[in-house]
Amino acid sequence: MDKKFNPSRAQVLILLAGLSALVALNFTLRLLHMLETRGRLGIFEFYESDITGAILWAVVTVLWVYLAIGLIRRDPNAWWSLVVLSIVTVILGAISYFGESNWRAVLPVFLVNGTILVICLLPGTRGELCAEKIARHPDEILPG
Numbered sequence: 551m552d553k554k555f556n557p558s559r560a561q562v563l564i565l566l567a568g569l570s571a572l573v574a575l576n577f578t579l580r581l582l583h584m585l586e587t588r589g590r591l592g593i594f595e596f597y598e599s600d601i602t603g604a605i606l607w608a609v610v611t612v613l614w615v616y617l618a619i620g621l622i623r624r625d626p627n628a629w630w631s632l633v634v635l636s637i638v639t640v641i642l643g644a645i646s647y648f649g650e651s652n653w654r655a656v657l658p659v660f661l662v663n664g665t666i667l668v669i670c671l672l673p674g675t676r677g678e679l680c681a682e683k684i685a686r687h688p689d690e691i692l693p694g
Contacts, residue, residue, distance in 0.1 A: 559675050563632060564621045566666050570639065571614035573658045577646070578607040603646065610639055621679070629676040636663040636670070 579585045581604035613635055620628045643659030669675060 558678060559669055559672070560621065560624070560679050563666065563669060563675075563679070564618055566662060566669070567614055567618040567621055567632070570636070570659075570662045570666065571611055571618060573662055574607050574611040574614055574639065577659075578604050578611055581607060603649070606642060610635075610642060614639075624679065626679075629670060629679045632666060633670050636666040639663045640667075 576585065581600045583600070617628065617631050617635055620631065625631075639659060640663045643656045643663070646659075647653065647656045
């Protein structure tokens with residue numbers, strides 16, 4: 551009973567991918583005016599066209615959910631997808647910030663996705679995400 555729970559980086563990345571999906575869903579619903587656009591977190595607007603921002607954030611939400619499922623299945627391409635999607639999400643957050651949003655409204659995007667990027671770029675993370683899949687099916691990773 552002295553064993554301590556030590557979560558792996560893959561488990562932490564799965565949780566952060568789910569959290570990033572929830573943050574993106576929150577922004578989608580705010581831009582569709584289903585939630586307050588001027589709440590405790592500040593003003594969140596996307597230039598003059600909220601529907602364009604809602605579509606972009608909805609696409610990012612779907613991609614984060616799909617990526618979280620890929621992480622659960624230990625997809626070997628999950629590491630690369632995490633890096634690319636977190637960079638895209640940070641860029642979309644920056645575009646939202648330079649729109650008519652304030653800093654407090656987009657801060658969760660920068661915190662969650664910055665943490666994902668830091669964990670992904672730590673040495674050994676890529677190997678940990680793909681190790682189980684490589685051990686079970688080496689033919690799927692390197693065909694031929």
